[in-house]
Amino acid sequence: MEFDKEVDAKNLNCPLPILRCKKGLSELEPNKTLKIMATDPGSVKDFQAFCKQTGHELLRRDEDGDVFTFYIRKRSN
Amino acid sequence: MAKKLALIASKGSLDWAYPPFILASTASALDYEVQIFFTFYGLTLLKKDVSDLKVSPLGNPAMPMPVPMPNFIQMVPGMESMATMMMKQKIANKGVASIEELRSACLEAGVKLIACQMTVDLFDFKKEDFIDGIEFGGAATFFEFAGESDVNLFI
Numbered sequence: 001m002e003f004d005k006e007v008d009a010k011n012l013n014c015p016l017p018i019l020r021c022k023k024g025l026s027e028l029e030p031n032k033t034l035k036i037m038a039t040d041p042g043s044v045k046d047f048q049a050f051c052k053q054t055g056h057e058l059l060r061r062d063e064d065g066d067v068f069t070f071y072i073r074k075r076s077n
Numbered sequence: 078m079a080k081k082l083a084l085i086a087s088k089g090s091l092d093w094a095y096p097p098f099i100l101a102s103t104a105s106a107l108d109y110e111v112q113i114f115f116t117f118y119g120l121t122l123l124k125k126d127v128s129d130l131k132v133s134p135l136g137n138p139a140m141p142m143p144v145p146m147p148n149f150i151q152m153v154p155g156m157e158s159m160a161t162m163m164m165k166q167k168i169a170n171k172g173v174a175s176i177e178e179l180r181s182a183c184l185e186a187g188v189k190l191i192a193c194q195m196t197v198d199l200f201d202f203k204k205e206d207f208i209d210g211i212e213f214g215g216a217a218t219f220f221e222f223a224g225e226s227d228v229n230l231f232i
Binding site for chain 2: 011012013015016040053
């Protein structure tokens with residue numbers, strides 16, 4: 001899947017993956033896609049909740065062993 | 078309009094330092110406008126140096142310990158330092174943020190940090206003991222923001 005920026009939040013615990021995600025998105029133009037990887041099992045629910053509340057779009061979630069990868073499209077404004 | 082979160086941070090031990098900074102930094106990431114009012118022992122969390130925050134197993138029966146320990150052993154000098162050291166090690170091993178890191182995240186996100194002026198006077202703290210960028214105020218200052226907040230928590 002295509003993306004415009006990648007952030008590694010592996011081995012970080014709550015709330016750091018969300019904070020890294022927010023920072024990553026703030027460095028992107030609207031409608032661009034952020035790829036972020038995390039190992040915190042809580043991040044699965046947290047990223048859904050984050051996107052629901054902020055209006056960014058969770059395009060896809062992959063799971064490979066302990067690593068979760070999220071693709072998030074930044075909201076248009 | 079942005080949602081608002083008002084927190085009161087009243088505790089100054091290493092373990093209780095986490096909830097206000099975790100909630101405030103996360104709420105900021107969720108586009109909330111956030112204020113934390115630091116009162117009594119919570120004021121410790123605004124000091125320039127927070128590396129000496131401690132956690133004690135004494136009077137804290139829920140704290141997980143590697144071996145069960147009766148209260149009178151927890152009173153032995155050095156036990157608090159040992160528990161603090163173990164906790165800090167765990168924090169680092171599990172990828173949990175340090176208090177410094179979470180506090181910086183709050184400041185960068187524009188979380189407003191307010192020190193209770195009464196407590197500053199009560200404990201003879203000096204303004205220069207605290208980090209830059211904070212404000213000093215009283216209960217009325219807290220309510221100015223809390224009264225129009227969506228979420229209010231006392232920690």
